[in-house]
Amino acid sequence: MSEKPFNLVIVGVGGQGIITMANVLASAAVAKDHNAIVAETHGLSQRGGTVIVHVRLGEAEAPLIMEGKADLLIALEATEALRYANYLAKGAPAIVDSRLLRPPLPNVEMPSLEEVYKALGEAGIRVFKTNAVEKAEELGNPQGANMYLLGYGLAVNGYGGYVDAPSIEETIRQKVRNPEANIKVFRAGYEDGLKARQ
Amino acid sequence: MAHREVLSEPGKRVLMLGNVAIARGALEYGIGFASAYPGTPSSEIVEALSYAARKLKRPYVEWSVNEKVALEAAYGAALSGVASLAAMKHVGVNVAADPLFSSAYTGVEAPFVVVSADDPGMHSSQNEQDNRWYGVHAYIPVVEPAGAQEAKRAVIEAYHISGKFHTPVILRSTTRIGHTRVPVETGEIDLEKLEPRGGFRKNIERYTLVPAHARKLRAELVEKWEEIAEWFSKHPLNEAKGPEDSSVLVVGVGLGYTYAREALRELGLDRKVRVLKIQTPVPLPSKLLLREAEGRDKVFFVEEGEPVVETLAKSSFYDEGIRARVAGKSNGYITRVGELTLDKVLPGLARFLGIDYSLPEKPRVNLSAPPRPPVLCPGCPYRAVFYALRRAVGKARIKPVYTGDIGCYSLGVLPPFEMQDTIVEMGGSIGLANGMAHVAKDQIPIAIIGDSTFFHAGMPGLANAVYNKAPMLVVVLDNRTTAMTGHQPHPGVGVTAMGEETVELDPRRVAEAYGIEYVALTNAFDIKGQEKVFYEALEYVKKEQKPALVVARGACILLAIANARKAGVRYTVYTVDEDKCIACGLCYKAFNCPAIIPKENGKVYIDPLLCTGCGECAQICPVNAFKPVEEPDPEWIKIMATAKPR
Ligand SMILES: Cc1ncc(C[n+]2csc(CCOP(=O)(O)OP(=O)(O)O)c2C)c(N)n1
Ligand code: SF4
Ligand code: SF4
Numbered sequence: 001m002s003e004k005p006f007n008l009v010i011v012g013v014g015g016q017g018i019i020t021m022a023n024v025l026a027s028a029a030v031a032k033d034h035n036a037i038v039a040e041t042h043g044l045s046q047r048g049g050t051v052i053v054h055v056r057l058g059e060a061e062a063p064l065i066m067e068g069k070a071d072l073l074i075a076l077e078a079t080e081a082l083r084y085a086n087y088l089a090k091g092a093p094a095i096v097d098s099r100l101l102r103p104p105l106p107n108v109e110m111p112s113l114e115e116v117y118k119a120l121g122e123a124g125i126r127v128f129k130t131n132a133v134e135k136a137e138e139l140g141n142p143q144g145a146n147m148y149l150l151g152y153g154l155a156v157n158g159y160g161g162y163v164d165a166p167s168i169e170e171t172i173r174q175k176v177r178n179p180e181a182n183i184k185v186f187r188a189g190y191e192d193g194l195k196a197r198q
Numbered sequence: 199m200a201h202r203e204v205l206s207e208p209g210k211r212v213l214m215l216g217n218v219a220i221a222r223g224a225l226e227y228g229i230g231f232a233s234a235y236p237g238t239p240s241s242e243i244v245e246a247l248s249y250a251a252r253k254l255k256r257p258y259v260e261w262s263v264n265e266k267v268a269l270e271a272a273y274g275a276a277l278s279g280v281a282s283l284a285a286m287k288h289v290g291v292n293v294a295a296d297p298l299f300s301s302a303y304t305g306v307e308a309p310f311v312v313v314s315a316d317d318p319g320m321h322s323s324q325n326e327q328d329n330r331w332y333g334v335h336a337y338i339p340v341v342e343p344a345g346a347q348e349a350k351r352a353v354i355e356a357y358h359i360s361g362k363f364h365t366p367v368i369l370r371s372t373t374r375i376g377h378t379r380v381p382v383e384t385g386e387i388d389l390e391k392l393e394p395r396g397g398f399r400k401n402i403e404r405y406t407l408v409p410a411h412a413r414k415l416r417a418e419l420v421e422k423w424e425e426i427a428e429w430f431s432k433h434p435l436n437e438a439k440g441p442e443d444s445s446v447l448v449v450g451v452g453l454g455y456t457y458a459r460e461a462l463r464e465l466g467l468d469r470k471v472r473v474l475k476i477q478t479p480v481p482l483p484s485k486l487l488l489r490e491a492e493g494r495d496k497v498f499f500v501e502e503g504e505p506v507v508e509t510l511a512k513s514s515f516y517d518e519g520i521r522a523r524v525a526g527k528s529n530g531y532i533t534r535v536g537e538l539t540l541d542k543v544l545p546g547l548a549r550f551l552g553i554d555y556s557l558p559e560k561p562r563v564n565l566s567a568p569p570r571p572p573v574l575c576p577g578c579p580y581r582a583v584f585y586a587l588r589r590a591v592g593k594a595r596i597k598p599v600y601t602g603d604i605g606c607y608s609l610g611v612l613p614p615f616e617m618q619d620t621i622v623e624m625g626g627s628i629g630l631a632n633g634m635a636h637v638a639k640d641q642i643p644i645a646i647i648g649d650s651t652f653f654h655a656g657m658p659g660l661a662n663a664v665y666n667k668a669p670m671l672v673v674v675l676d677n678r679t680t681a682m683t684g685h686q687p688h689p690g691v692g693v694t695a696m697g698e699e700t701v702e703l704d705p706r707r708v709a710e711a712y713g714i715e716y717v718a719l720t721n722a723f724d725i726k727g728q729e730k731v732f733y734e735a736l737e738y739v740k741k742e743q744k745p746a747l748v749v750a751r752g753a754c755i756l757l758a759i760a761n762a763r764k765a766g767v768r769y770t771v772y773t774v775d776e777d778k779c780i781a782c783g784l785c786y787k788a789f790n791c792p793a794i795i796p797k798e799n800g801k802v803y804i805d806p807l808l809c810t811g812c813g814e815c816a817q818i819c820p821v822n823a824f825k826p827v828e829e830p831d832p833e834w835i836k837i838m839a840t841a842k843p844r
Contacts (some may be wrong), residue, residue, distance in 0.1 A: 022379075027213045030211060030213050036379075037345075037379070037380050039374055040215075040379065042242075043321060044321065044572050047575060048570075050567075050570040060460075061459055062453075062457050062459075063345065063374045063378040063453075063456070064374065064540070067557070067558070067560050068558030068559055078572075079567045079568055080631070082565055082567040082594050085560075086563075087560050090559050091559075103573070104573055104791070104792035104794075105571075105613055106613050106614050106790065110566055110568055117567060122200070122564065142807065149694060151279055
């Protein structure tokens with residue numbers, strides 16, 4: 001056990017590209033000769049249900065992160081951050097995108113974005129607010145929100161030092177469709193994350 | 199999905215899913231035959247093998263019609279001298295249990311591994327079932343990897359064990375093994391060994407289980423069981439670490455080992471406590487357990503699922519007079535409900551060891567997330583089917599019992615439809631209707647069953663309904679694929695796992711051959727047309743008191759989109775005419791396509807990123823407010839009816 005593991009939970013809704021995002025990150029760590037474990041959600045929940053993917057970099061053995069032990073939470077849909085905030089360690093930040101997806105059921109009570117951010121803040125979580133979908137759209141890649149947030153996360157706390165921008169970009173080149181367009185949003189996310197951290 | 203990593207070149211460290219690592223292990227060992235019926239969390243194993251088979255032209259790989267046939271087919275190949283694999287989810291083993299038990303008696307010529315993918319936590323299943331009990335029950339050895347990181351090695355060892363003892367072996371995986379991605383070191387694949395060529399050698403006394411033969415084989419089996427237990431006590435898949443003189447032993451079984459290690463580390467005990475890793479739980483390697491438990495005060499078991507090893511070990515300890523205190527899942531130190539997590543293991547272990555421990559502090563958020571169950575996709579043909587069927591039922595003035603089944607259409611249990619009154623197991627829709635039809639006299643059972651499920655387990659129930667004159671309406675949802683488990687082909691679509699063309703079995707012709715008189719086909723996307731047919735069919739059942747069958751054909755929209763993309767065809771999204779919309783709410787209260795989003799004023803808009811251009815909404819709006827942004831391509835309309843997996 002030389003390397004203290006870095007624990008990341010990525011949450012959202014089936015179909016948002018969360019598995020790809022987790023894979024790029026883990027492959028980049030593996031390319032740098034580190035260990036990685038990614039516990040994914042497949043099957044039923046991919047039909048628009050809630051999704052949580054656990055990513056552990058470094059010498060971790062068990063696939064699931066313990067509640068209260070995640071070093072970072074990235075939510076691709078804002079209300080999903082409410083569902084999984086309990087994974088965060090004390091003082092660990094959350095990157096919460098402004099995207100709100102209403103569950104397509106009759107008569108669902110949907111909190112507003114302001115309420116979501118307020119509740120997370122009141123729980124003592126340092127929240128980074130993003131607009132990944134708009135940013136990705138502006139760069140001509142509406143499907144690229146996941147890569148934007150991947151870049152943003154790297155800027156916010158560096159994923160424990162197991163990866164860096166070049167290793168992630170190389171992995172995007174090898175693993176993702178339309179690599180150049182995705183690298184562009186990844187970089188934009190990274191830049192915005194650096195700014196937000198100051 | 200392709201899972202290309204399965205063919206990564208040797209000598210590399212490649213990130214792959216546990217299930218893909220299992221496939222890779224089977225290829226590196228050198229199997230000639232693999233069969234499966236899809237089921238989460240097992241499907242990617244044979245998906246990856248089917249990718250390999252298309253590229254390498256070997257081994258032979260098939261999607262079988264159900265798990266019983268999958269297991270029998272792989273068993274038959276192993277009897278003919280070809281190393282084989284059959285994969286299925288945990289409940290699939292229930293379907294395949296009959297041949298499984300026999301396979302232990304006859305044994306096999308060539309190595310034979312059955313992968314059972316259990317789903318603790320029920321991420322995609324109707325129960326939690328620990329299939330290591332099948333090993334105990336049927337006298338079949340079980341190998342259980344300690345995480346995805348050990349999966350490839352464990353499969354290869356499972357083949358060696360099978361080969362050495364001429365016995366089938368169960369490889370028990372779980373969701374957090376099969377669906378976890380880890381770096382895997384790739385070894386060589388020898389193409390020659392993948393060649394599916396063998397031959398059956400007659401051996402009447404072994405392969406025909408008439409009582410006289412079976413009695414002899416039973417005695418042999420019990421004897422062999424002891425030998426395997428001995429062998430497992432020395433097997434390198436099991437290993438003990440930590441101080442010899444520790445007063446405590448922690449036994450980590452399969453994936454439980456990883457949680458055991460992390461729990462000890464968390465408590466600062468990782469160098470102070472002896473840990474035994476068990477990857478061959480059944481038959482119990484009792485010598486090893488006795489040796490390791492001897493002289494210690496406490497033994498703690500961490501295993502995923504039921505306390506299988508714990509229970510067997512306790513009985514062994516009793517026999518040998520070992521008086522250590524034992525704890526785990528058998529006595530409430532770890533809950534038996536749900537999947538293992540550190541949150542469950544840590545407090546139990548701490549309590550057993552008398553250590554003060556409290557779980558880490560977590561943020562408390564005073565606002566809850568809205569419920570977000572899985573739902574039918576935007577543009578799913580089933581939404582139109584449910585909508586039309588409900589209207590037909592109203593018009594026919596009957597009291598329906600919607601006996602449901604397992605597939606995407608199970609999601610019809612949710613509002614606004616709530617048209618799945620029972621969901622129990624595959625084939626249960628027609629099965630339960632067979633009983634209801636004879637006793638629930640003033641109700642009509644409407645059995646709703648997917649196409650893959652129809653071929654899997656629906657046909658015997660249907661034959662029964664005709665034979666025993668059970669009035670019911672059977673609706674076969676022909677969406678051209680096994681959608682829920684990831685869009686595998688099935689006997690109705692004319693393509694095999696190897697990508698070859700084959701005959702298309704048609705549920706209508708099956709029904710006709712069975713002697714059902716009312717058989718019809720509808721377009722699943724056409725609401726009015728279907729409503730009429732369903733109404734007629736219900737009138738027929740009511741009047742004739744006989745079964746009727748309607749096939750609602752329309753491709754899973756995700757499959758249609760994938761086919762269209764390949765063919766260079768585009769679908770046309772729909773939009774709402776704001777001025778026409780009267781804010782009646784029908785489309786989001788009674789139909790609920792996720793792409794239709796209500797606004798503050800009760801009117802709606804369509805999210806163009808979600809809309810898949812199915813055109814269903816345009817058929818239900820009372821004021822024709824929905825329209826396509828341009829005239830839909832006729833090729834797209836054709837693909838919606840005929841798409842198929844490849
Ligand atoms: C015995 C058994 N085997 C496999 C499964 C996994 N499974 C769940 S849904 C499903 C797909 C059924 O396909 P189909 O009936 O065509 O319905 P669709 O998902 O396409 O709507 C399968 C195979 C299961 N639940 N039980
Ligand atoms: S995957 Fe296909 S069948 Fe399943 S809900 Fe989506 S559109 Fe319907
Ligand atoms: S056409 Fe209408 S019903 Fe179909 S996906 Fe688009 S919005 Fe939904």
